[in-house]
Amino acid sequence: MTTPPAPHPSPETLLSQVATALGHPVAPPWADAVRAVPRDRFLPDRIWLRDGAGGYAPCDRAVDPERWGEAAFSDVPLVTQIREDADGFREPTSSASAPGTVLRMLEEAGIADGQRVLEIGTGTGYHAALLAHRLGDGLVVSVEVDPVLADTARANLKGAGRTPTVVTGDGALGHAAAAPYDRIIATCSVRAVPAAWLAQTLPGARLIVPWSTSWITYGTLVLTRRADGTADGRFAGYGSYMTMRGQRAESDLDRDLLRDGQRPCRSETALSPWAVAGEDLDAQFAVGLRVPDVWHSWDTATDQAHTRLWLADDAAASWASVDYDGRQTARFPVRQHGPRRLWDEVAAAHRQWVRAGEPRVAGHGLTVTAEGHRVQVQGRRSPPEQPSAP
Known part of the structure; x- marks a missing residue:
């Protein structure tokens, strides 16, 4: 046949x-x-x-x-x-x-x-x-x-x-x-x-x-x-589009932030970098809403760590890094430099999200006024969104 x-x-x-x-x-x-x-x-x-x-x-x-x-x-x-x-x-x-x-x-x-x-x-x-x-x-x-x-x-x-x-x-x-x-x-x-x-x-x-x-x-x-x-x-909870040109940040980690002779503040964290910058889009969305003008990138090419999470602000004034040594996941070395302590801000935002019940993207609302934007959190992490009726 x-x-x-x-x-x-x-x-x-x-x-x-x-x-x-x-x-x-x-x-x-x-x-x-x-x-x-x-x-x-x-x-x-x-x-x-x-x-x-x-x-x-x-x-x-x-x-x-x-x-x-x-x-x-x-x-x-x-x-x-x-x-x-x-x-x-x-x-x-x-x-x-x-x-x-x-x-x-x-x-x-x-x-x-x-x-x-x-x-x-x-x-x-x-x-x-x-x-x-x-x-x-x-x-x-x-x-x-x-x-x-x-x-x-x-x-x-x-x-x-x-x-x-x-x-x-x-x-x-x-x-x-x-x-x-x-x-x-x-x-x-x-x-x-x-x-x-x-x-x-x-x-x-x-x-x-x-x-x-x-x-x-x-x-x-x-x-x-x-x-x-x-x-x-x-x-x-859907949609990922290129940012409007007039609202894109142009700062660059290597060009604008990292300088010889800097003395970053060193500490450790129990919060996994993957908890805030991994595959959980609800967590990433929550961090983004709560920590303004801070971006991140992953680095697996550094000789100083197995994997490093970089954080930097759009103003090109502050940066932070969180290292994973490839072995243990209980504690992660942290470095922070500049007027903002970026990892501290991100960790605090994650704690706020957890205390709120880890709401999904759809658990957040927004009000727009002449003074700016105000975010509302509507509750605990709910079941996955159901498609809307036609």
Whole structure:
């Protein structure tokens, strides 16, 4: 008996994968949009896929069309733009989000007919095309800071028969000319909700905003704009997007912080560095919310320890390190230098999270006012989030 050929990747393949990720079938209006807006039309001929070694390798449509097509109709994020430095390090500068994450955000937005939507971060134009199919071109505005990406998105949209407004500009400023909006959806993460977004929305408007701290880029904020111009809402445990360009930190450990002759304060800790910077995203998220402007990186190349966790602040004024010797896990040597004792701050944040019952990402809320952001903790670590209904 002849084995039938494997089905060619298509929007139906993608919808099946997304339904599995969501835990329920894609709602009909969005399923229709996915069928009408094939993802492959919004991807460049060269995309970049994970190489299995922590980096990225090119995948060219002309060279390997089968692999390229499989990636295009898979529920995975795809890097579409790379910046390579003099040492050969490849840093993604733009990507096509995983469709499952995109559709989850669209569900969170609760979009209805006749609503005006502002998208922050046009990218390839795929997300804007889904919105335009659902609402009509005239109700969708998308802002892209990169002129090249904006031009590419306009061409992609035109090729798919869609003509939403694509503005080249700073997404943090929104687009006042077409305001007010009923919904704002960002496809880049932020560390603070820009004031312009609240100023350009109607009372009751919903904002879907991927979140970022210096410690971790993870979580999605679902906000409702109030009549007094403030907003409040909750976090959801999904979403990892590149940080908005104007909110990225530029400090570098070797270049800006480490100096000969420094005399760091030495101590020991019983708190494992993996407890705050390991695979527990709930713990990392909690630390990021509670310890502002501090980032971390792992180092396995140092001769002084088996593994070292580095901490540094965005101001390039303080650093800390926590060492693992490869043998015992009861105590870890700590060094701290600068006006802030960064490891002490992180350890205190972890204790606060534990005392609160180790709440998940969704156990945190946020209120946005003219004075800034206020975090609320809603309780103990709850069961895993259930997918929302379509």
